[in-house]
Amino acid sequence: MKKCSQCQNNLNYNCETCILRLSGKTLFYNVPSSLLQEIEHVDEHISINTKIYEENESNTYLYSITKGIVKLSITDASYKTRATSLLTAGMSFGLEVINKSSYLQNATSITPVKVCKIKLAREQINESKSLLENTLKKWQENITNQNQIIEKFSMGDTHTRIIRLFHYLKENSPLEEKNNFYLPRLEDISSIVNVSKENCSRALSKIKKMKEIILVDKKSKIYKT
């Protein structure tokens, strides 16, 4: 049994049986096993609220999400953190390492996350038609994701934005129980809906008071709608 390189827990997924991959959702869809054996990739568990990498950091890994939600963000000229994307299972981030570039954005887990950590050389992309096709599609998916955060979460009043975010989190939750989701930290909510922490805090208090979300697990900050 493979073990997570971080937490040493057993990992029971591999490329050959990965449902995400087989259903066409991941970077490695249709990539021949022979090539996958040449590409360094390792599964990893990441705890909630963990910085995976920082803007401008140099590294060689890109990531494919197996479970959970990752927030990408940048720091604007007034040193405010601004979320640029929310990514879910099947999506990739850190693709810029293929261009030998340092990371363009900060990546942070906003739920517990499982990822496949991949070292992919540009030359290897040429070796498989599917891998080239998937890589180009993943870049496009990242643009679409950046647009969605504008379309979905940064319009309407604060209450509307936060409720819309909670519905998204519930729909994409890694938790088995339907309607349950991890409540993000106030700073994450603020950076996603693009409203000050103070205003988000006020809106959140009202949402809790009106029982629009209900606490399920205090320790893990799991709520349900």
Added chain:
Amino acid sequence: MKKCSQCQNNLNYNCETCILRLSGKTLFYNVPSSLLQEIEHVDEHISINTKIYEENESNTYLYSITKGIVKLSITDASYKTRATSLLTAGMSFGLEVINKSSYLQNATSITPVKVCKIKLAREQINESKSLLENTLKKWQENITNQNQIIEKFSMGDTHTRIIRLFHYLKENSPLEEKNNFYLPRLEDISSIVNVSKENCSRALSKIKKMKEIILVDKKSKIYKT
């Protein structure tokens, strides 16, 4: 002499002598002439404030900017136009057609623009290492551009945002005269700085009154700082 397919004016640029291409800034950098001859591409002039394509429109062309500034935008759930990027000479847009996707965003010229209109099949990308390299870099450039619009233009008060935009327009102006730039339409300014048209209009009146920008050419709406 080649003529523009739109306006029939003479075009005096071609790939072999294109300075943008030779300096490494365009999609076709280092791509062998033999392959370029197989790839359909044609130069075109686009007037200021022209819709080049619309979100969800299906087409087969992508674009490389030779001169001028193009705004990409989306329509949010409240039917408001939200600018997602400003693109300048050397940059590409509409790359999603390589993935056989319809356009992800609206593309509008906010100055007179010269473009190279390109029909590129994914299979052709495989034929040149440089073309693959450039295509992946252009996707990344588009992500960086989307981040810049957040970093640069959607922070601070309305006056600060608009002045920052005018400096950007001046620096990237296709006009020969230094400090001169085309004043965008109010709706474009509003969608870029993400402030209502009413507030932009008030701020703009003050900027003109305080002579922070001065009219140079009334007909073409050219101003200088």
